[in-house]
Amino acid sequence: MLEKPQTPASPAMAERAPRETDVEGWKREFREQLFYVLGRFPATATTNDKYLALAYTVRNHLLGRWVKTSESYYRKKVRTVAYLSAEFLLGPHLGNNLVNLGAYDTVKQAIEELGFDFQTLVDQELEPGLGHGGLGRLAACYLDSLATLQIPSIGHGIRYEFGMFEQQIRDGWQVEVADKWLRLGNPWEIRRPETAFNVGFGGHTEGYADASGRYRVRWVPARLVRGVAHDTPILGYRVNTTNMLRLWSAEAIDSFDLESFNIGDYYGAVEKKVASETISKVLYPDDTALRGKQLRLEQQYFLVACALQDMVRIHLQTAPDLTRFHEKYAVQLNDTHPALAIAELMRILVDERGMHWVPAWDVTRQTMGYTNHTLLPEALEKWSVSLFASVLPRHLEIVQEINRRFLEEIRVRYPGDDDRLRRLSLIEQTGEGWVRMAHLACVGSHAINGVAEIHSQLLKRDVLKDFSDLWPDKFHNVTNGVTPRRFLMLVNPAQARLITDAIGDFWTRDLEGLSALERMADDPGFRAQWRAVKQKNREALATEMHAKTGVVVDPDHMIDIQVKRIHEYKRQHLNLLHVITLYHRLVREGGCDAPPRTVVFAGKAAPGYTMAKRIIKLIHSVAEVVNNDRKTAGRLRVVFVPDYNVKHSQRMFPGADLSEQISLAGKEASGTGNMKFAMNGALTIGTLDGANIEIRNAVGADNFFLFGMTVDDVQRRIVQGYHPYDHYRADEELHAAIDAIANGAFSHGDRELFRPLVENLLRADPFMVLADYRSYIACQDEVGRAWRDAEHWTRTSILNVARMGRFSSDRSIRDYCRDIWHVEPVAIPD
Ligand code: F58
Numbered sequence: 001m002l003e004k005p006q007t008p009a010s011p012a013m014a015e016r017a018p019r020e021t022d023v024e025g026w027k028r029e030f031r032e033q034l035f036y037v038l039g040r041f042p043a044t045a046t047t048n049d050k051y052l053a054l055a056y057t058v059r060n061h062l063l064g065r066w067v068k069t070s071e072s073y074y075r076k077k078v079r080t081v082a083y084l085s086a087e088f089l090l091g092p093h094l095g096n097n098l099v100n101l102g103a104y105d106t107v108k109q110a111i112e113e114l115g116f117d118f119q120t121l122v123d124q125e126l127e128p129g130l131g132h133g134g135l136g137r138l139a140a141c142y143l144d145s146l147a148t149l150q151i152p153s154i155g156h157g158i159r160y161e162f163g164m165f166e167q168q169i170r171d172g173w174q175v176e177v178a179d180k181w182l183r184l185g186n187p188w189e190i191r192r193p194e195t196a197f198n199v200g201f202g203g204h205t206e207g208y209a210d211a212s213g214r215y216r217v218r219w220v221p222a223r224l225v226r227g228v229a230h231d232t233p234i235l236g237y238r239v240n241t242t243n244m245l246r247l248w249s250a251e252a253i254d255s256f257d258l259e260s261f262n263i264g265d266y267y268g269a270v271e272k273k274v275a276s277e278t279i280s281k282v283l284y285p286d287d288t289a290l291r292g293k294q295l296r297l298e299q300q301y302f303l304v305a306c307a308l309q310d311m312v313r314i315h316l317q318t319a320p321d322l323t324r325f326h327e328k329y330a331v332q333l334n335d336t337h338p339a340l341a342i343a344e345l346m347r348i349l350v351d352e353r354g355m356h357w358v359p360a361w362d363v364t365r366q367t368m369g370y371t372n373h374t375l376l377p378e379a380l381e382k383w384s385v386s387l388f389a390s391v392l393p394r395h396l397e398i399v400q401e402i403n404r405r406f407l408e409e410i411r412v413r414y415p416g417d418d419d420r421l422r423r424l425s426l427i428e429q430t431g432e433g434w435v436r437m438a439h440l441a442c443v444g445s446h447a448i449n450g451v452a453e454i455h456s457q458l459l460k461r462d463v464l465k466d467f468s469d470l471w472p473d474k475f476h477n478v479t480n481g482v483t484p485r486r487f488l489m490l491v492n493p494a495q496a497r498l499i500t501d502a503i504g505d506f507w508t509r510d511l512e513g514l515s516a517l518e519r520m521a522d523d524p525g526f527r528a529q530w531r532a533v534k535q536k537n538r539e540a541l542a543t544e545m546h547a548k549t550g551v552v553v554d555p556d557h558m559i560d561i562q563v564k565r566i567h568e569y570k571r572q573h574l575n576l577l578h579v580i581t582l583y584h585r586l587v588r589e590g591g592c593d594a595p596p597r598t599v600v601f602a603g604k605a606a607p608g609y610t611m612a613k614r615i616i617k618l619i620h621s622v623a624e625v626v627n628n629d630r631k632t633a634g635r636l637r638v639v640f641v642p643d644y645n646v647k648h649s650q651r652m653f654p655g656a657d658l659s660e661q662i663s664l665a666g667k668e669a670s671g672t673g674n675m676k677f678a679m680n681g682a683l684t685i686g687t688l689d690g691a692n693i694e695i696r697n698a699v700g701a702d703n704f705f706l707f708g709m710t711v712d713d714v715q716r717r718i719v720q721g722y723h724p725y726d727h728y729r730a731d732e733e734l735h736a737a738i739d740a741i742a743n744g745a746f747s748h749g750d751r752e753l754f755r756p757l758v759e760n761l762l763r764a765d766p767f768m769v770l771a772d773y774r775s776y777i778a779c780q781d782e783v784g785r786a787w788r789d790a791e792h793w794t795r796t797s798i799l800n801v802a803r804m805g806r807f808s809s810d811r812s813i814r815d816y817c818r819d820i821w822h823v824e825p826v827a828i829p830d
Contacts, residue, residue: 088128189231237485285604294387330369371451551627563673664768705786
């Protein structure tokens with residue numbers, strides 16, 4: 001992107017790049033790839049050979065556009081967004097690229113006419129699981145929208161050799177298995193051995209006088225690692241724009257330390273290579289505090305050092321110096337993980353380029369924008385000063401200097417307010433001292449944003465209050481969105497077709513166009529078709545779940561789904577308390593009139609998060625009892641689908657009737673699964689948390705199942721003193737549900753297994769599960785009643801979809817472009 005093309009793409013070359021073609025053309029291209037690239041003919045080709053041949057065929061259609069895009073950006077010297085993120089949770093590329101090319105059906109037909117099963121080839125792709133959850137997936141949705149909206153942009157990330165672990169379930173417990181996503185090759189990336197930079201670590205700093213006698217500092221690192229670029233083309237929907245994701249992989253500068261080798265120390269010789277490559281070896285799987293992990297700090301620096309060197313190199317191809325760097329690049333920091341970019345850019349400008357501090361600081365601040373994704377205090381990143389000093393000695397000095405100047409300003413503005421100084425400082429003076437990354441990000445950026453209205457308000461009210469008092473204009477809200485290409489058109493072609501047949505295809509270019517669907521909600525014929533689509537999607541999901549878990553799922557059940565990381569604040573255990581309550585009602589004599597439902601869970605727990613792992617075990621234990629009790633036959637099923645990832649999620653959204661978004665108010669920054677379900681016609685049961693609030697406002701209060709405390713209620717309860725035991729004592733059904741867990745009803749009589757969970761709920765209940773239980777149960781009863789009126793339910797489902805236009809990531813990206821980045825689209829002609 002923006003690079004001087006190494007071999008200028010001649011018009012002749014661009015002409016040779018394939019354009020979309022007919023079925024026969026795709027067949028020919030596929031056969032050519034199979035033969036010339038993979039050296040196979042159809043009869044001996046494995047499924048993977050065929051998948052690779054198809055992937056290369058499709059990639060060829062991206063490459064011509066990619067070259068043209070880069071060339072055009074270079075020629076026009078465009079302002080570019082650089083999205084820096086430690087995670088990009090892309091999901092499989094093949095289907096998505098076919099949708100964006102507008103060639104899905106043609107290619108499917110071509111492959112089938114060749115006698116191969118298209119879906120088998122699509123399913124062969126191993127997804128790059130380079131993220132934990134919402135934050136990484138958001139970055140991937142944003143790349144799709146940036147390309148679709150024709151915004152010059154590039155994503156910078158880390159090419160982890162092992163992504164998010166694969167989750168296996170043994171005896172109901174989560175077991176983590178290494179994710180070898182690269183083992184069969186990755187046809188979507190292009191390695192660029194010549195786009196590589198050295199990255200320093202450790203060592204010391206030294207002062208010196210430069211040629212003009214000015215005092216300067218240089219950093220002398222103790223070791224160097226080489227970052228090599230791997231580029232993946234990112235095609236927009238039905239446009240030529242093909243941006244890129246540049247992932248950096250760590251390599252040793254020299255594979256062998258020859259000196260060690262010559263003296264016979266073979267192990268010593270390879271040791272350095274191994275140590276260097278460790279940096280991009282694995283994504284840390286913890287989704288909460290990662291404090292104190294030296295390797296994680298090294299990963300963060302590795303990413304920003306590679307990304308910035310690359311940007312500086314490109315900028316200097318056309319600019320004399322870096323004084324206008326901020327006009328060339330809008331850098332967005334996806335949470336604090338890349339916030340070291342602030343200190344690194346200062347180091348480049350001041351130490352390497354000899355700029356004075358004040359103008360350098362001006363350039364840096366104007367370049368950076370910071371997005372916060374959490375209000376949980378334990379998830380705010382801090383690094384101990386001693387660790388920081390040993391890994392990045394020069395950056396620590398720079399952070400200290402930023403802090404010194406910043407606190408000087410504060411002293412002038414709030415004389416004598418020492419408490420405020422202590423609160424605002426970039427360094428927390430407790431114990432050994434901690435560098436607060438969110439503070440660095442706030443001070444070093446011109447714009448700070450939360451990811452949903454309520455989250456942005458709470459950031460200003462609580463977590464970043466002092467910064468908001470100081471710089472109210474720096475604060476923005478950009479409510480998250482999701483890409484409708486992957487999460488509607490690709491995953492739910494039947495629903496997409498039905499919509500297009502009814503209202504035309506304008507909505508595929510502008511999701512707000514879905515509003516034309518509203519009038520169809522009153523058409524009984526359309527409602528019948530809508531129901532038929534959902535029924536088919538439920539059947540497909542039921543088949544899939546049966547294959548994965550052995551549980552027979554009746555597709556006539558209401559499919560009630562909660563899929564996301566397993567975390568106490570997301571309250572999967574509240575959902576379970578409802579399941580147990582339903583179960584108790586069913587086995588009680590006389591049963592109950594709740595409609596048949598299957599409750600589905602999926603999600604990974606951080607390997608070190610024992611409570612979350614115990615919740616997974618409890619889901620399996622409850623499922624075992626419920627699914628094997630004859631009294632619940634045909635009425636209630638519980639399923640845990642292992643190894644939740646993007647690929648598996650794509651099967652779940654279309655089949656869902658009810659979407660569980662039940663976090664404690666004030667804890668979920670936004671949520672994005674809530675949007676994916678609603679776009680696929682599921683109704684939401686949820687709290688007033690994150691983007692649920694905006695979804696409810698958009699779809700209408702009558703079309704959303706609301707329960708639970710508000711943020712203010714929660715606050716009040718805390719002030720009053722929260723006593724979960726009182727709820728247990730006062731509510732008979734809650735009492736019975738908790739007793740059943742405690743007494744071993746789901747653990748073959750074992751009363752110890754779930755004791756930590758029960759004790760935690762009764763004595764502390766930090767996420768107020770018991771306080772929201774009754775309201776949740778009452779709301780679930782209402783869901784049950786609503787389900788019985790199929791016509792009304794269908795109408796609500798259609799209205800939900802019709803009113804989801806706002807939650808396209810295209811809208812989010814337009815907001816960023818307008819309020820934060822100030823960039824314009826650049827059309828790439830044919
Ligand atoms: C998520 N954060 C928020 N963090 O929880 C969710 O509400 C929001 O919708 C989403 O971001 C997008 O804004 C999140 O996914 C992580 O995964 C971190 C990764 C690094 C370690 C700490 C958690």
